[in-house]
Amino acid sequence: xxxxxxxYIQKQDEEVFAAIxxxxxxxxNGIEMIPSENYVSRAVLEANGSILTNKYSEGYPGKRYYGGxxxxxxxxxxxxxxxxxxxxxxxxxxxxxxxAPANVAMYFALMEPGDTVLGMDLSHGGxxxxxxxxxxxxxxFNFVRYKMKDIETGEIDYDELRxxxxxxxxxIILAGFSAYPRELDYKKFVEIAKxxxxxTVADMAHIAGLIAGKALRNPFDDxxxxxxxxxxxxLRGPRGGMILTREDADLAKRINKAVFPGLQGGPHMNLIAGKAxxxxxxxxxAFREYAKQVLINAKAMEKVFKDAExxxxxxxxxxxxxxADVHTSFGISGKEAEEVLDEVGxxxxxxxxxxxxxxxxxxxxxxxxxxxxxxxxxxEGEASRIAEIMIETMRNKDDENKKGGLxxxxxxxxxxxxxxxxxx
Ligand code: DSN
Numbered sequence: 153x154x155x156x157x158x159x160y161i162q163k164q165d166e167e168v169f170a171a172i173x174x175x176x177x178x179x180x181n182g183i184e185m186i187p188s189e190n191y192v193s194r195a196v197l198e199a200n201g202s203i204l205t206n207k208y209s210e211g212y213p214g215k216r217y218y219g220g221x222x223x224x225x226x227x228x229x230x231x232x233x234x235x236x237x238x239x240x241x242x243x244x245x246x247x248x249x250x251x252a253p254a255n256v257a258m259y260f261a262l263m264e265p266g267d268t269v270l271g272m273d274l275s276h277g278g279x280x281x282x283x284x285x286x287x288x289x290x291x292x293f294n295f296v297r298y299k300m301k302d303i304e305t306g307e308i309d310y311d312e313l314r315x316x317x318x319x320x321x322x323x324i325i326l327a328g329f330s331a332y333p334r335e336l337d338y339k340k341f342v343e344i345a346k347x348x349x350x351x352t353v354a355d356m357a358h359i360a361g362l363i364a365g366k367a368l369r370n371p372f373d374d375x376x377x378x379x380x381x382x383x384x385x386x387l388r389g390p391r392g393g394m395i396l397t398r399e400d401a402d403l404a405k406r407i408n409k410a411v412f413p414g415l416q417g418g419p420h421m422n423l424i425a426g427k428a429x430x431x432x433x434x435x436x437x438a439f440r441e442y443a444k445q446v447l448i449n450a451k452a453m454e455k456v457f458k459d460a461e462x463x464x465x466x467x468x469x470x471x472x473x474x475x476a477d478v479h480t481s482f483g484i485s486g487k488e489a490e491e492v493l494d495e496v497g498x499x500x501x502x503x504x505x506x507x508x509x510x511x512x513x514x515x516x517x518x519x520x521x522x523x524x525x526x527x528x529x530x531x532e533g534e535a536s537r538i539a540e541i542m543i544e545t546m547r548n549k550d551d552e553n554k555k556g557g558l559x560x561x562x563x564x565x566x567x568x569x570x571x572x573x574x575x576x
Contacts, residue, residue: 181566182497183538187473187521188330188358188385191528192426193433194573199425200390208418212408227425234431238364239379241372241396243404246427247411247419248393251357251382255281256289258380258395261403261410262351263323265292270313270322270350273297276506277332279355296320303506306334306466310344317348327371328355328380331503331519333469338374351403352376359471361386361523364434365443368471372398378407386446386472386523388439388575389430392423433575442526442575446472449522452532456539465505465517473521477505482546486515492549493518493542497562528569537565 162169179191192200204227210217213225213232228246235244248254259269272278276299280287283295296316301309317325325345327336338354345352354371360381362368371379379396383389395411397404412419433439447470454468457476465475478489486502493500503519510516520542522535530538541558548554 180571181563182499183562183566184524185498185500185520185522185538187519187523188382190361190385190388190523191571192384192388192390192430193575195429195433195576196388196390196426199429200422202422202425204421204425207421209421210412210418212412224421227421227428228419231424231428231431234428234435235394235396238431238434239372239396240370241379241398243397243401243407245395245404245407245411246392246424247416248380248395249416249420249423250391250393251355251380252281252393253415254380254382254393254395255355257410257415258353258378258407259289259293259324260414261395261406262353262378263293266294267324268294268296268320268322269324269326270296270298270317270320271324271326272308272329272332273299275504275508276300277329279328279330279357282326282328282355294320296322300466300506303465304467306332308336310337310340313340314344314347317344317350321348322350324353325350326353326355327376328353328357330358331473331475333464333466333471333473333475335368335470336371338369338371338376341371342375351378353378353380355380357382358385358473361388361434361439362443362446362471364431365440367440367443367447372396377403383427383430386443387430387434388442388523388527389434390423390426392420392427394427436576438575445531446522446526448532449526449530449535450474452535453520453522453539456536456543460543462543472523473519475503475505475517475519477517478546479510479516482549484546484549485510486517487513488549489518489546492555493545496541496545496555496559497566498538498542498545525569528566528571530565530569534565534569538562 208218209224213229231246232244271282274284283290298313301307327341354376356379363370381394383392395407450469450472462481463477490502500520503517504515505517508516
């Protein structure tokens, strides 16, 4: 790491400086496989760390409550226009602070308290913000669920989805996930939504970059009404959220009102500048290559795991992530797998698998993906070798010599693929 860039922190706050430099070394010297994480460019970091953090800008470009907005308006308009171009839609709100606030704003924009959302069950890959019983939003709206028909192939049970929709008449049918490795049949969602008069919303937080890079289908092309997303996963931007509307001006207006003044105050203009810069990067041909390679690398890992007869939930992957049942395949829990892989320098997360008999803090599975290692320039050869190392590590979890050798090999790999600073 070039520590000069943190020299003011170093001078005035040694403790924070030490934590940041240690984290920088951790990110550089290990293989990052949490599928929702990535590395941003220096340009995005500069925007994040810019003086735009000093400014209050309640409102929207051209309609602000405070003065001095001539440059913040430029920044937010750039982010909006680039988002619209990336996702082929007419309206974008780039102010949500992250994915969860984006989903909450979307719910309030599209529904009245007590209305119903039909979303994917968390245990089958959905997300907490899709109405998990522990969330506050679950007290305001009514959430009903659909699941996979077959865990071994990942096929969604569209018959059940339709039956639940006909019974409960949801206002929103929600597609999207945080732990589901397959493509969705967006047309089927739209057909069912039309039948019951529901809005179609896609929470694309995990795959937004893959859609922007044209490696996966865009739900708007199949008629979805709204997309919510984070900007910091495959899209490789700063931490933040965004709500996109395909063509309905009234819907877009309600979404803007729900975000501000409905739920948020002043937007974080430094993050919005980071979004504008990241979206500019995502519009390049190089980003399309990146998105394609993320999928190729995930497929390469899938092959190694399948050849080794490891149980993959849904049988494989169509996107950037994989879910493995390590309890069945290696006789260890997801927590043990996370810990032993961490010892050799691979970071991923333990994860519940569909219908998991174990608990969330000690589940049967692990979830891992290729967005971050692909950003480092690794291709299918490296991805395959990392998959082999994962298997060797889990099979030899108590063999210190073996793990030491694998750790050394991974460190060498990281040295050969330093985190890039620039993507343009
Ligand atoms: N924490 C994110 C993830 O890892 O998928 C989603 O909230």
